[in-house]
Amino acid sequence: MADAAPYAAEKQIAIAAVRRACVLTSSVFNKLVKQETLTKDDKSPVTVGDFSAQAVINTILNRTFPDDPIVGEEDADDLRVESGTALRERIIQLANETLTAELVPGEKEEWGLGPNNGQTTEQLLNAIDRGNYQGGRTGRMWTLDPIDGTKGFLRGEQYAVCLALIVNSRVELGVIGCPNLPVSASDPSGSRGCIFVAVRGQGAYQLPLVDPLSSAGTKLTIPTFTTETLNFLESVEKAHAKLSFNDRVGQILGVTRAPTRMDSQAKYCALARGDGGAYLRMPVGSGYKEKIWDHAPGSVLVEEAGGVITDGRGQPLDFGLGRTLGENYGVVAAGKEVHPKVIAAVLQAKAEEEAQSQL
Ligand SMILES: Nc1ncnc2c1ncn2[C@@H]1O[C@H](COP(=O)(O)O)[C@@H](OP(=O)(O)O)[C@H]1O
Ligand SMILES: [Mg+2]
Ligand SMILES: [Mg+2]
Numbered sequence: 001m002a003d004a005a006p007y008a009a010e011k012q013i014a015i016a017a018v019r020r021a022c023v024l025t026s027s028v029f030n031k032l033v034k035q036e037t038l039t040k041d042d043k044s045p046v047t048v049g050d051f052s053a054q055a056v057i058n059t060i061l062n063r064t065f066p067d068d069p070i071v072g073e074e075d076a077d078d079l080r081v082e083s084g085t086a087l088r089e090r091i092i093q094l095a096n097e098t099l100t101a102e103l104v105p106g107e108k109e110e111w112g113l114g115p116n117n118g119q120t121t122e123q124l125l126n127a128i129d130r131g132n133y134q135g136g137r138t139g140r141m142w143t144l145d146p147i148d149g150t151k152g153f154l155r156g157e158q159y160a161v162c163l164a165l166i167v168n169s170r171v172e173l174g175v176i177g178c179p180n181l182p183v184s185a186s187d188p189s190g191s192r193g194c195i196f197v198a199v200r201g202q203g204a205y206q207l208p209l210v211d212p213l214s215s216a217g218t219k220l221t222i223p224t225f226t227t228e229t230l231n232f233l234e235s236v237e238k239a240h241a242k243l244s245f246n247d248r249v250g251q252i253l254g255v256t257r258a259p260t261r262m263d264s265q266a267k268y269c270a271l272a273r274g275d276g277g278a279y280l281r282m283p284v285g286s287g288y289k290e291k292i293w294d295h296a297p298g299s300v301l302v303e304e305a306g307g308v309i310t311d312g313r314g315q316p317l318d319f320g321l322g323r324t325l326g327e328n329y330g331v332v333a334a335g336k337e338v339h340p341k342v343i344a345a346v347l348q349a350k351a352e353e354e355a356q357s358q359l
């Protein structure tokens with residue numbers, strides 16, 4: 001793609017930042033989750049991974065686009081207090097190791113990368129806190145989820161490093177790094193690690209996690225699904241989406257294939273390349289509001305692969321409301337033939353539910 005294409009610089013920098021963060025999170029997993037004996041509820045590896053990945057990506061964005069605000073999932077409050085000293089030191093060391101690693105092809109030192117670009121503790125904590133932006137209707141902003149699918153990360157399953165650029169409430173660029181996703185779904189035990197990228201109007205692509213800046217990538221198009229071939233993509237965690245509702249939607253549509261469950265925005269990547277036919281995420285009814293960083297990059301990826309993404313009523317997602325998508329009507333993403341059918345079935349299942357509750 002010529003350099004003159006819209007968002008060409010943003011795209012390259014976002015891919016480089018996400019790749020570095022993926023190297024970091026993979027090494028955190030290998031060092032902390034696999035080798036240390038952890039109790040089941042110990043969340044420290046994910047905390048180390050989240051904070052240091054956000055420090056790395058925000059440092060790069062701060063250097064390359066200093067005027068752009070960032071809506072990031074994490075903030076550094078817990079690291080500034082005395083009790084956070086050990087965690088803070090670990091995070092600073094990891095973030096600096098990641099930023100100062102040798103340049104790979106396509107990276108530029110002026111992006112804040114390479115051996116001369118170590119940061120002080122204060123600089124890195126401030127970088128994490130640059131994710132405090134509250135979002136809004138107008139202007140440019142980035143949104144970052146340094147580890148999406150924390151539960152999957154801890155299980156050694158799917159998780160994703162997710163970064164998007166939003167301009168005047170519209171997602172213009174999305175980059176999703178999936179260190180554990182098989183390069184091809186048809187070879188699940190084959191090599192793993194992919195980056196997905198989409199710029200609005202320029203298509204959706206899968207790149208290798210190793211050396212993504214030198215690769216043209218594979219263009220993604222959502223294939224056509226029939227009732228026989230359709231499978232749903234859904235969360236692993238029952239607390240995140242109402243899986244029983246999906247079962248009813250499947251019955252209404254006559255879906256026979258079992259759903260494919262995976263954590264994180266890897267679901268959007270799987271949809272974009274045809275591993276699954278529809279992603280359904282209906283609210284569990286807890287009043288939780290979906291966060292923009294959990295859907296922004298995935299939404300542009302799906303749209304650029306030829307799909308449609310809306311809430312459960314068929315209305316567009318609104319990325320201009322702040323840090324959340326507002327009242328939770330769920331999320332439905334699918335190819336353009338399947339999407340209206342899924343929405344019709346969702347509305348029917350919803351009406352049944354309401355009729356039931358009035359008995
Ligand atoms: N009650 C809820 N309903 C919907 N999403 C929720 C939720 N509680 C947490 N989440 C979000 O679900 C994300 C993971 O989604 P998935 O189930 O698709 O893997 C989490 O991202 P993090 O892991 O980044 O915190 C978190 O933001
Ligand atoms: Mg998330
Ligand atoms: Mg997260």
Ligand SMILES: [Mg+2]
Nearest residue numbers: 073147149150
């Ligand atoms: Mg979280």
